[in-house]
Amino acid sequence: MDLPMTSVASNQNNATTSYHHGNLREALLSAAVDSIREQGAENLSLRALARVVGVSQTAPYRHFADKNGLLVELARQTFDELSGITSDCIDPSLSSAENLLRAGEAYLRYAIANPEKYRLIFGSSITNREQYPQLRTSAHSAFNVLLQLMAEGAQRGEFLNTEPMILANNCWSSIHGFALLTIDGVFARKEQPLGFDDMLRTHLQLTLRAIQYIPQNLPGAIPFSD
Amino acid sequence: MDLPMTSVASNQNNATTSYHHGNLREALLSAAVDSIREQGAENLSLRALARVVGVSQTAPYRHFADKNGLLVELARQTFDELSGITSDCIDPSLSSAENLLRAGEAYLRYAIANPEKYRLIFGSSITNREQYPQLRTSAHSAFNVLLQLMAEGAQRGEFLNTEPMILANNCWSSIHGFALLTIDGVFARKEQPLGFDDMLRTHLQLTLRAIQYIPQNLPGAIPFSD
DNA sequence: ACCGGCATGTTTACAGTGAAAACATACTAT
DNA sequence: ATAGTATGTTTTCACTGTAAACATGCCGGT
Structure with missing residues (x-):
């Protein structure tokens, strides 16, 4: 689980130490994941990676x-993992509100379990993003999971009858902010009235509440109303 | 505005190039602000700063x-600026909801006008935060502005009757997330139905809506209800 | 079966960095 | 006046990203 064996044969298969590694690209990516998990993307060193993999520094x-x-x-890769994780949570037979809570929780748990990967996909460790259309595509399809959910919820009358993009921006901001404040340990530095799991679910409830359509005279639909 | 003259005499005051700079600490901080504004904190180089200020590299x-x-x-410094800017917005004669919108807008505008400083105070450019109690103190008092506002709003019956910390966590997540997604240019990469100012204010309205107490049978209190 | 080209590795080199250590200077308090 | 200390400099080390020139060996066409 921690050390994913690369599928293609490595250089240690043959007795003769082969000049060509055979699987260097994958090996580097795998080592890089370990490295940023431990030291963050800011401290990633290509030379150190090369050393770990057993190859020359260039x-x-x-x-x-x-x-x-x-x-x-x-x-x-990280964006694609997020896409998969969240879209797996969405079950059309459930309410949009329920789907948002499920996908939101999965998203947050992934972010918190992989803080450095999550930090990497935003922020400025990566420069010149505009030069990498594949990156934009992956990011876009991750966001689309949310956008579609918003459109569906608005159409069903569960969410506010507004542009789905507006709803999505709001939800995403709220969840993204929560993920980063958690990752950055900001919440942990304060005395919290709730345990983390309750805190996470409460935050998602409030995030939902921001965009939820509230039928008049139906107080039961309002969480926390007293 | 771009080049704040340091108040104490610099070395160019006397004809003789003095061995001692006289104001090096402030000059370095000022140069550092310029540097991170242009290239981000990740690319800050102490040696480059020394060169700019005209002093040896160590x-x-x-x-x-x-x-x-x-x-x-x-x-x-940045945390303190944020504290000042937000607490200046708060006027006890206004409603808590109004104060949240005002302070939230000021916070966001500051963050967006000073993206690299804002990124700096969170994130991982700074390491070993726990070794700097002053930093924690400044961060804490910035957060306290929000926390107090939440407590007041809850007490007045404007916000949900819950722990202020829970309300604050939610608001802060939402606003923080919005700030970072804006700074990181994520919103800009998508087709937005609203101009930025409207988008910002709409986001704050929804952020407020998440925690606002809604008196039953008072539909006018619900923004966006159709 | 050869052999030439190309993908993949290596060696070497350069310029930049953070930071420690030893040394130089000049302000300040006695 | 002078000693002590805060502030600056020089030198040095280990590290980084990455360019250039070179080596190796796999793979496909003859």
């Missing part, structure tokens, strides 16, 4: 234009 | 234990 440049290129590839 | 170490120490000082 070998990585045969597979990535530069350090930024490697980070972009990691970010792309 | 002179900064007489005033800051290391690069992290300088960043901590910048972060502390």
